[in-house]
Amino acid sequence: MNERIINIRKRAMKSIPQGDPKAGEIHKESMDQTEGEPSVIREAKAIAHYYLNRSLFINDGELVVGDNPRHILDNDAQPAIFGRRSWTSGGWGGITDQVESFFKAGILSWAGNHKTLDYDTVFAIGFHGLSSQIDFKLSNLNSDEPDYAEKKNFLDALKIIAEAYIKFSNRYADYALELSQKETDPVRKWELEMISKNCRNVPANPPNNFWEACQSAWFSFFFVPDAPGRVDQYLYPFYKADIEKGTLTREFAKELVSCLWIRYFEYVGAHSGVSAINHLTLGGMTPDGNDATNEVTEICLDVTEELRLLRPQVGFRWNQNTPQDMLERAVRVLRAKTGNPDFCNDEQIVPALINIGVQPEDARNFSLSGCHEVIVTGMAQMGSVEGFINMPKIMTLALGLEPELRNGFDLSAIDSYESFWTYITDAMDYVAQLAHEASVCRDRQAAEQPGGYLEASLVTQDCIENAKGYTQGGARYNFCNWDVIGTANLADSIMTIQKMVFEDKTLSLQELSDILMKNWEGYEPLRMQILNQVPHFGNNNDQVDMITKQIIETLSGIMKKRTPFRGGEYILGTTAGGENMHIEFGRITNATPDGRKSGTPFADSIGAGQGRDRHGITAILNSVAKLPHKLLPTATTLNVKLDPKLLDDEDGVEKVSALIGGHFSSGGQQIQFNFYNREMLLDAKKNPEKYGNLMVRVAGYSAPFISLWDDLQDEIIARTEHSV
Numbered sequence: 001m002n003e004r005i006i007n008i009r010k011r012a013m014k015s016i017p018q019g020d021p022k023a024g025e026i027h028k029e030s031m032d033q034t035e036g037e038p039s040v041i042r043e044a045k046a047i048a049h050y051y052l053n054r055s056l057f058i059n060d061g062e063l064v065v066g067d068n069p070r071h072i073l074d075n076d077a078q079p080a081i082f083g084r085r086s087w088t089s090g091g092w093g094g095i096t097d098q099v100e101s102f103f104k105a106g107i108l109s110w111a112g113n114h115k116t117l118d119y120d121t122v123f124a125i126g127f128h129g130l131s132s133q134i135d136f137k138l139s140n141l142n143s144d145e146p147d148y149a150e151k152k153n154f155l156d157a158l159k160i161i162a163e164a165y166i167k168f169s170n171r172y173a174d175y176a177l178e179l180s181q182k183e184t185d186p187v188r189k190w191e192l193e194m195i196s197k198n199c200r201n202v203p204a205n206p207p208n209n210f211w212e213a214c215q216s217a218w219f220s221f222f223f224v225p226d227a228p229g230r231v232d233q234y235l236y237p238f239y240k241a242d243i244e245k246g247t248l249t250r251e252f253a254k255e256l257v258s259c260l261w262i263r264y265f266e267y268v269g270a271h272s273g274v275s276a277i278n279h280l281t282l283g284g285m286t287p288d289g290n291d292a293t294n295e296v297t298e299i300c301l302d303v304t305e306e307l308r309l310l311r312p313q314v315g316f317r318w319n320q321n322t323p324q325d326m327l328e329r330a331v332r333v334l335r336a337k338t339g340n341p342d343f344c345n346d347e348q349i350v351p352a353l354i355n356i357g358v359q360p361e362d363a364r365n366f367s368l369s370g371c372h373e374v375i376v377t378g379m380a381q382m383g384s385v386e387g388f389i390n391m392p393k394i395m396t397l398a399l400g401l402e403p404e405l406r407n408g409f410d411l412s413a414i415d416s417y418e419s420f421w422t423y424i425t426d427a428m429d430y431v432a433q434l435a436h437e438a439s440v441c442r443d444r445q446a447a448e449q450p451g452g453y454l455e456a457s458l459v460t461q462d463c464i465e466n467a468k469g470y471t472q473g474g475a476r477y478n479f480c481n482w483d484v485i486g487t488a489n490l491a492d493s494i495m496t497i498q499k500m501v502f503e504d505k506t507l508s509l510q511e512l513s514d515i516l517m518k519n520w521e522g523y524e525p526l527r528m529q530i531l532n533q534v535p536h537f538g539n540n541n542d543q544v545d546m547i548t549k550q551i552i553e554t555l556s557g558i559m560k561k562r563t564p565f566r567g568g569e570y571i572l573g574t575t576a577g578g579e580n581m582h583i584e585f586g587r588i589t590n591a592t593p594d595g596r597k598s599g600t601p602f603a604d605s606i607g608a609g610q611g612r613d614r615h616g617i618t619a620i621l622n623s624v625a626k627l628p629h630k631l632l633p634t635a636t637t638l639n640v641k642l643d644p645k646l647l648d649d650e651d652g653v654e655k656v657s658a659l660i661g662g663h664f665s666s667g668g669q670q671i672q673f674n675f676y677n678r679e680m681l682l683d684a685k686k687n688p689e690k691y692g693n694l695m696v697r698v699a700g701y702s703a704p705f706i707s708l709w710d711d712l713q714d715e716i717i718a719r720t721e722h723s724v
Contacts, residue, residue, distance in 0.1 A: 393585075457469045488548060621663045
């Protein structure tokens with residue numbers, strides 16, 4: 001890092017973003033002026049009014065501009081402690097009492113919803129080009145159609161916003177020029193003049209050079225702040241052209257990318273504990289299926305390693321054609337111990353997307369968002385994530401242990417494993433129906449927002465062509481994703497019942513239910529027998545692994561019998577997310593047949609229960625690779641804890657790279673690493689003041705260890721530590 005980047009990073013570490021105190025007043029001012037106009041036009045004018053009147057900020061030394069109000073502390077900002085879950089639907093309109101009861105019981109829970117805008121189109125035609133697309137669509141509307149006025153108002157609203165955002169960037173151009181005229185340092189004066197020139201051109205028009213491309217990338221993100229997309233892909237053509245012309249050096253390109261990375265970091269600030277947004281994507285495939293890594297990929301990895309920031313969260317896409325030296329370069333970045341990058345497998349995700357109807361060239365252009373939600377970049381409303389499903393509670397429903405939610409059963413009537421499985425599938429169908437009803441309510445409410453999220457509608461493909469909003473089904477692809485939590489616990493529980501009740505006949509279902517209601521009190525020897533002798537997922541045991549596979553296949557098929565509000569189909573993921581649902585669901589779920597006690601965590605995401613993968617790293621990876629990843633096109637993560645000494649030398653880097661490549665070649669979809677041992681984590685819990693910079697992978701995201709709840713810290717400590 002040079003002195004500029006050191007200083008900007010230092011300021012960023014003391015940064016706490018502040019809500020704009022003028023925002024409400026500016027919005028009201030516009031609304032007061034537009035009474036009587038169509039709601040979507042009023043909303044667009046209010047957004048435009050804010051762009052034209054919000055405060056502008058250009059900080060010393062920065063080369064990529066555009067900022068929110070922020071507070072700078074005297075010392076580095078401390079990460080915030082995570083908030084706990086509230087057990088309601090979150091106020092989704094129209095939820096029935098029955099559906100609400102499932103939220104209150106912790107069988108269903110709400111989630112965030114992520115998106116990735118169409119960077120390729122912004123870079124190709126700019127906001128002026130989007131405005132021209134709107135004009136073309138307006139000129140071809142049929143005034144005889146019954147929804148003509150609705151479509152026209154929607155398109156007019158998009159045009160208002162597009163033109164206002166161009167004026168917003170021009171305001172930055174004027175401001176930078178004004179600052180340059182007051183600047184006495186000739187170097188900074190020239191920089192401000194260049195910044196002014198950049199802002200005058202982008203994002204209104206396509207970038208002319210790499211610096212403008214970095215500024216356009218930031219202004220685009222700033223417009224719909226969620227995921228930066230495939231940064232190395234849309235920046236590379238400008239890098240290549242400038243290098244060939246001799247107008248750019250690799251060193252200055254790296255400096256610009258560093259400024260861009262710090263911009264992403266500052267959007268949320270150093271005080272935020274969770275990296276729930278700013279998940280960008282490197283590597284992957286070109287539209288024709290070739291490897292897409294390039295020199296900008298390397299620069300981005302260099303910057304990620306050197307800056308050692310929690311955000312942006314960096315995902316690296318691997319495929320069979322990924323150069324081994326590029327994979328090893330990505331693994332070396334793990335030495336920075338920020339949890340970056342995570343790794344995902346094109347060879348599984350692309351076919352999974354094609355399996356749900358995405359065109360191959362579009363599927364190859366997927367990118368990551370949120371904790372690890374896969375999105376067809378700039379073309380889809382993936383419903384990522386609609387909500388979470390508590391899988392172990394499907395078991396309690398099936399056994400009649402949730403009488404307030406569903407009538408009890410005569411367990412003696414379940415006289416075989418086959419009849420027991422029928423009860424499980426019936427409970428799945430029951431939960432799926434209520435999840436569907438909840439989704440319809442949530443998505444209808446989102447669609448009723450004027451314009452269906454106008455900013456996202458402007459920069460998502462086909463919303464203009466369909467004259468329909470992003471949350472209204474206007475995107476090219478529409479899906480609805482529910483993440484299933486505690487799948488391994490459900491599989492282990494079913495395995496226990498199959499063996500103990502139906503094979504060995506050690507106890508009856510009624511006896512087991514009574515023991516669970518007592519939270520295993522007085523039955524510790526039996527619990528130990530289950531934990532130590534019954535097969536558990538994560539140990540390359542075909543019997544329990546196939547049960548896990550069958551659970552996913554069965555629930556996926558059940559969900560696909562229903563059609564989401566926006567159309568498309570329901571899809572499943574497994575990530576516990578920044579909501580830490582393996583902890584939150586666990587703490588309100590009673591004891592389960594797999595030996596888990598009441599209130600304790602579920603297995604994290606697609607991995608094994610804590611400490612139950614006892615046959616080494618190869619066994620857990622083989623178990624995961626057997627799962628039907630074609631049915632899990634989004635939001636799937638696998639956390640692996642490895643010996644930190646592995647990264648001390650190149651031999652270890654090669655071993656970890658081989659581990660990733662081997663897992664992906666055998667069918668795995670995603671993997672992310674923690675390189676901390678149990679002793680270090682125990683000391684960090686005891687002496688948090690010594691470990692302010694200790695970052696750990698949690699559930700699809702990285703966070704400072706000291707920012708986590710006690711039970712979440714304990715869950716991470718309890719994960720099995722592997723060696724290679």
